[in-house]
Amino acid sequence: MADTAKSEYRGEIHSRQKELMSAWYQRLDEAARTGAPATVELMISGNCVELLEAFDAVPLYPEINALQLAIRHQSLEPILLAEELGYAADNCAYVKADIGALLKGISPAAGKLPKPSLVLCNFVGCNTYIKWFEHAAVFQGSPLYMLDVPFLRADSPSREDVTYVVRQLREVVKMLEAITGRKFDYGRFRHAVECSRRVEDAWSRIKLLAQRRPSPFDAYFDAITLMGPLYVYRASPAGVEFFDIALRELEARAARGEGVYDQEKFRVVLEGPPPYPYFRAFRDMFAKWRACPVASTYSTVGGLWEFGFRHDAEDPFEAVALHMLEHNLTNRNFLQRYAQLRRYVEDWNAHGLIIHFVKSCRLFSAGQGDMRDYFTRVLGVPTLYIESDLEDPRYFAEAQTKNRMDAFFEALEHAGAHRGLPLAVSGPAGPHANPNLKVIP
């Protein structure tokens, strides 16, 4: 019989996060009211917030606005409005919620959202971004720059890929100079990149803490709390301070032997974004089984740092380009994601993998059936595949999802995974074999 367990931790991280995110919305409101500071609409994936910081421009992330609407159960109304405009049932609901909210003047915060000074589409993997930002520029009457980042076709980007992105970043600098009326300050840009490096260091150490048992950190649900500051403040001293506090706090918990759950039972890896309209209900499905997400791909959309990459202030343009090209989930190819997940399962000592297919996001979801085949049939990793959406509440079947989650954890329990019994699995071991998975050669 499963227990209901404590599922989240509230500490200074959470109060500071709230302060930072409120301050961000206040700056956006100020921009909406007074026209300053300059605001730049940007995508989360492989974002180049360092360049904005160099101009003291504020990023405006429509994905954060959309997910805030969904968590607050306010996404359906703008989605329906967008569908009336002609968006299809099968278009990404993030886009529909954002455009609908924009046209209706709905903001997830108390204040207003500004008309962005620049709509900067960092086209990093997701093709929907192109359309989303075209539409955002048209509906808001803002200038658009399409920063085209070559998709990672090989293990690493070529010199030509890097050159192409750097040349475009320099074009963005010219645009930002014209928009803000400021001359580009290279020293400030380097400082921003250096702040990012320090944040990335702390963030990576936080993620590695989840390798401990019990894990002091939920790398899916709690990671989302940290992801707001990670994308908005990464390149600023406020971000450095926040992540230093977060790391200290979590390290102290780890030193005391505290876990996300008093008695952690299962350790799972999560693939795919969460169902934001049912965020709490979904989280509770893990808590019921004291199942801690120890690693997730969703937390690497904006950047993948736990495997070693850091922004380097010695060559800030190249650092930003490399981050956009190679070191974020969305611009990496599907097989690189398999490798990333495999490494999580092995190095974070997970008992299984949960794949959450979201209807809206084909970048994440198209082909996840093949991913399941790879993990179950080739590697022998217990894998659960569930479907819903990240933004549209109409696609979440709560009872069915709960039944599937329960069945998955019951099967793990039956196999003795939580007692450390080896699971019968097949497939070659990675470099860091997981003792939870017995590999049959």
Place this chain on the structure above:
Amino acid sequence: MRSLSPRLLDIPRCVELIQDLNFAEVARWKAEHPGGKAIAYFPVYAPVEIIHACGMLPVGLNGAGDRLDIQHADARFGSFICSIIKTTLEMAITGRLDWMDGMFFSTICDSARNLCFVSKRNFPEKYWDFIHLPQNAGSPAAVDFLEQEYRRILLQLESLAGRKADDDALRGAIRLYNHNRELLRDLYALRERHPERLRTWELYSLLRAGCFLPVETHNAGLEAALAELRAGAAKPRDSIRILIEGSFCEQPPLDLIRLIEEAGCYIVDDDFILGRRWFTQDVPSEGDPIRALAESYLNRSVYSSVRHDPRHPRPRALVEKARSRRADAVLFLIAKFCEPAYFDYVLFKQAVEAAGIPHLLLEFEEKAFTFERSRTEVETFVESLLFD
């Protein structure tokens, strides 16, 4: 079925080529060219000239239509994913693409990109590559990048072919495909002027047959067809002139195209098999051929829902096309789950409404075989315009 010419490329033969999931024509080419490689490409565009210059046969795959039951691919790609992704994978899983030595995908959508890499895992013995076609056409850096991207592909293909493709071979391929595109432009222009002489389902068949034939053979067939059509005459029908938008990747069933025509439409332009008609002018066949192909992709190409070009907004381009073809209406013919087409539909719809052009949205799936609802919708739409 009316046929154009029994000599080279008549319509029944074209239909047969399109519907042949054994790809007998490709197999025949390979038998006639021992050691020759066939390189497929997923829609919308691929630089076929580079494939040809390496002595290989480019093969345009546009799904399997209604002639294939999906038994394996659904489990790999799940719900909410368009049919062409699944039929392409299904063809590979069921051995129908065994003739294929490699395949290109490009920057058209997220599902197609993931399919490239899923295919690579499942069929590691074949060459799979992803071409990053630039989405920032306004930047001078884009041409330099694409040139290098094409050089990368050329090297890969040369290695696969075991032979070099020099500039003369590339220029020769450019000339052959320029001629092919010129013939297709002429056929499109003829249909636009005399839609009673050339039905769209026939033109489509002629066009798509080229996806499976050596370009030289296709050119000869098109020349014969064009000569015959120019000499011919037919009685005009009582039809409205429409333009089709949204079918640039997954292709509508042939019967659906026929149905639209039978319901009272002259289709005066469309975006079927758009990649084979990508350039508005000839690609320069002098100078550096790789640079010419890259530069033409960015500066001499049609507008498309899979190519962002800030210099030429697509909604405006659609309205201009509708006006220049004297279209009475626009029919948005969109494959189920096609995100690029559905996103563009929102801005297209606003633009055509602002221009006072009537429009209808029709969703299709390549595997559909009954179209009663579509028939009713098109007939009602046509009647509303005819008796307006």
